[in-house]
Amino acid sequence: MVTTEESGSRARTRQAILQAAIEVLSRNPAASLAEIATAAGVGRTTLHRYFAERSDLLAGVVAEGVTRLNRATRRARLDSGSGAEALHRLCAEYFELGDLLSLIFADPQLVADPAWATEVCDDDFHGVVARGHADGSIDPALPSTWLQSVLWAQLYAGWSYLAEHDVSRHEVLGLVTRTVAGAVALRR
Amino acid sequence: MVTTEESGSRARTRQAILQAAIEVLSRNPAASLAEIATAAGVGRTTLHRYFAERSDLLAGVVAEGVTRLNRATRRARLDSGSGAEALHRLCAEYFELGDLLSLIFADPQLVADPAWATEVCDDDFHGVVARGHADGSIDPALPSTWLQSVLWAQLYAGWSYLAEHDVSRHEVLGLVTRTVAGAVALRR
DNA sequence: CCGCAATGGAACATCACTGTTCCACTACGG
DNA sequence: CCGTAGTGGAACAGTGATGTTCCATTGCGG
Numbered sequence: 001m002v003t004t005e006e007s008g009s010r011a012r013t014r015q016a017i018l019q020a021a022i023e024v025l026s027r028n029p030a031a032s033l034a035e036i037a038t039a040a041g042v043g044r045t046t047l048h049r050y051f052a053e054r055s056d057l058l059a060g061v062v063a064e065g066v067t068r069l070n071r072a073t074r075r076a077r078l079d080s081g082s083g084a085e086a087l088h089r090l091c092a093e094y095f096e097l098g099d100l101l102s103l104i105f106a107d108p109q110l111v112a113d114p115a116w117a118t119e120v121c122d123d124d125f126h127g128v129v130a131r132g133h134a135d136g137s138i139d140p141a142l143p144s145t146w147l148q149s150v151l152w153a154q155l156y157a158g159w160s161y162l163a164e165h166d167v168s169r170h171e172v173l174g175l176v177t178r179t180v181a182g183a184v185a186l187r188r
Numbered sequence: 189m190v191t192t193e194e195s196g197s198r199a200r201t202r203q204a205i206l207q208a209a210i211e212v213l214s215r216n217p218a219a220s221l222a223e224i225a226t227a228a229g230v231g232r233t234t235l236h237r238y239f240a241e242r243s244d245l246l247a248g249v250v251a252e253g254v255t256r257l258n259r260a261t262r263r264a265r266l267d268s269g270s271g272a273e274a275l276h277r278l279c280a281e282y283f284e285l286g287d288l289l290s291l292i293f294a295d296p297q298l299v300a301d302p303a304w305a306t307e308v309c310d311d312d313f314h315g316v317v318a319r320g321h322a323d324g325s326i327d328p329a330l331p332s333t334w335l336q337s338v339l340w341a342q343l344y345a346g347w348s349y350l351a352e353h354d355v356s357r358h359e360v361l362g363l364v365t366r367t368v369a370g371a372v373a374l375r376r
Numbered sequence: 377c378c379g380c381a382a383t384g385g386a387a388c389a390t391c392a393c394t395g396t397t398c399c400a401c402t403a404c405g406g
Numbered sequence: 407c408c409g410t411a412g413t414g415g416a417a418c419a420g421t422g423a424t425g426t427t428c429c430a431t432t433g434c435g436g
Contacts, residue, residue, distance in 0.1 A: 009412065028297075030218040032393060043414040048395070105293065108348075139370070145353060146363050149345040157341035160296075165333060175334050182327070183371040197382070220423060231384040236425070 014050050016040045018064045021057055026102035029110075033057070062113045065100055066120055072097060078124050083132020084184060087151070090128070091180050094155050095173050105156045122148075132184070139186045147184065154180050202238050204228045206252045209245055214290035217298075221245070250301045253288055254308055260285060266312050271320020272372060275339070278316070279368050282343050283361050293344045310336070320372070327374045335372065342368050 006014065020040035024031045033054060037047040051057035072093040078086045094101070104111055129147055132138025138147070158176035162169060208228035212219045221242060225235040239245035260281040266274045282289070292299055317335055320326025326335070346364035350357060 007411080013412085033395095034393080044394095045396095045415075046413060049413085053395075054393095141366065142363065146349060146367075149349045150342070150367055153341040153345035154338070157337040161334060161337045175330065178327075178329065179334075179338055179371045182373060182375065183367045185370060187370065188376070195381080201382085221425095222423080232424095233385070233426095234383055237383085241425075242423095 010050075013042065013046065014060075017042060017047055017050055017057075018060055021061050022064070022099050022103055025061065026099045026106055029103075029107040058110065059113070059115070061103075062110060062115050065103070065110075066115060068097060068100060069094075069120055073121060073124060078128050082135050082137040083128050083130075084137035084181065086128045087132065087138070087147075087184060088177055088181060090125070091151065091155070091177050092173060094151070095158060095176060097155075098159065101152075101155050101159045104152070136186060138184050142184065150183055151180060154183075198238075201230065201234065202248075205230060205235055205238055205245070206248055209249050210252070210287050210291055213249065214287040214294055217291075217295040246298065247301070247303070249291075250298060250303050253291070253298075254303060256285060256288060257282075257308055261309060261312060266316050270323050270325040271316050271318075272325035272369065274316045275320065275326070275335075275372060276365055276369060278313070279339065279343070279365050280361060282339070283346060283364060285343075286347065289340075289343050289347045292340070324374060326372050330372065338371055339368060342371070 017036070017040045020042075021036050024036050024039045028035075033047055034044050036057070037044045040047070047057070051060055073090065076086065076090040076093045078090060080086070081089075110116075125148060126144045129138060129144040133140045142150075154176055158172045161167070161175070162172045205224070205228045208230075209224050212224050212227045216223075221235055222232050224245070225232045228235070235245070239248055261278065264274065264278040264281045266278060268274070269277075298304075313336060314332045317326060317332040321328045330338075342364055346360045349355070349363070350360045
C-alpha cells in the first residue's frame with residue numbers, strides 16, 4: 001500500500017458515499033452533492049471531507065467502478081472453455097454489477113476518464129473473441145470492438161428491463177445470455 | 189389544425205432550434221440553453237421567444253421525437269413479410285433517426301414523458317413480434333417487451349459505435365441488423 | 377418610404393449548487 | 407473522566423444557469 005490506511009470507520013463511510021454516488025448518479029448523472037449525501041445517510045459537510053470537490057468524488061467513483069469491473073472479469077475465468085462460453089460467463093458476471101451498468105451508460109464521459117482506459121483490461125476481452133473466432137463459436141464477421149458494444153448494450157438493456165418490468169433477476173439474466181448467445185453465434 | 193399556423197420564417201427557426209436541441213442534448217442532457225441557442229445559430233433571447241421555459245423546449249423535443257419515430261415506423265411497412273423481416277426493416281428505419289437514438293438513451297426520463305406513452309404506437313411493434321412468434325421467424329422464448337429493449341439497445345450500440353470507430357454508416361447498419369437477426373432467430 | 381415581424385445583445389434579479397468556515401454534539405479509547 | 411476522531415448543521419460568498427425586460431437592427435411587404 002502506498003497510501004496510509006484509514007480507520008475502519010472512515011473506510012466504511014467512504015464506501016457508503018461511493019455506493020450512494022453510484023446509485024444516485026446512475027439514475028441522474030446531474031444529481032447534486034446534497035442528494036448523494038442524503039442517499040448515503042451522511043451530511044453534505046462529511047461528503048466534502050472525503051471528496052473535496054465534485055470532480056474528486058467522480059474520480060473516486062471511476063476508481064471504484066474500475067475495481068469492481070476488474071474483479072468481475074477475473075471471476076469470469078476467461079481463459080477456460082470456448083470463446084462463446086467465456087463470453088457467456090463474462091456476461092453473467094458483468095450483469096451482477098447492477099447500478100454500475102446504468103451509470104456507465106448514463107454518463108459515458110465518465111468512462112472517457114483516463115483511469116478507465118489504462119486500468120481496465122480490454123485485452124482479455126479481445127483475446128476471448130479472437131479465440132471464439134478461431135474455434136468457430138463466434139461469428140468471424142463480427143469484430144471484437146463491435147461485440148464489446150453489443151455486450152454492454154445488452155447488459156444495459158437487461159438491467160433497465162429488470163427495473164421496468166416485474167421479472168426476477170435470474171429470468172432477465174437468462175434473456176440476456178440467450179440473446180447475446182444468439183447474436184454472437186455463427187450463422188448456418 | 190387546432191393551433192394557428194406560423195409564418196414560414198418562424199416555422200424554420202423553430203425547427204432549427206429543435207434540431208439543435210436534439211443534437212446538443214444527445215451529447216449532454218444537462219447542456220445549457222445558451223449552448224443550444226448557439227448550436228441553432230440563434231440568440232438566447234430568440235430561443236426564449238419560442239420556448240419560454242426549459243421545460244417547454246423539452247416538451248417540444250419530445251413532440252418532435254414522437255413525430256419522427258412514428259414517421260419511421262410507418263415507413264417500415266410493418267404489415268408485410270414475416271415477423272423477422274418486418275423487424276429488420278424497422279431496425280433500418282430507426283437507425284436513420286441518428287441523434288434521436290442517442291438522446292433517447294442519454295435522457296431516459298424524457299421518454300417517461302406522458303406524451304411518449306400516449307402517442308407512440310407500441311402496439312404495432314407487439315403485433316410484429318406476435319406474427320414472428322407465430323410464423324416461426326422469431327424465438328417464442330423472447331417476449332415482445334424484451335425484444336423492444338433489445339432493439340433499442342442494439343440501435344444505440346450501433347450509433348455510438350459509428351461515433352467512436354471509423355466505419356461507414358452502411359457498414360454499421362449491417363452489423364446491427366445482422367446482430368439483431370441472430371439475437372431474434374429461433375434456435376436449432 | 378413606412379411599418380411590422382423577427383431577431384440579437386445587454387443588463388438585470390433570481391435561484392440552485394458549490395465549496396468553505398465555524399461551532400456543537402456524540403462515541404470511544406486511554 | 408478527558409481528549410480526540412468523526413460527524414451534522416448553519417451560515418456565507420462565489421458562480422453559472424435561468425427567465426425577463428428593454429432597446430437597437432435587419433428585412434420585407436404594402
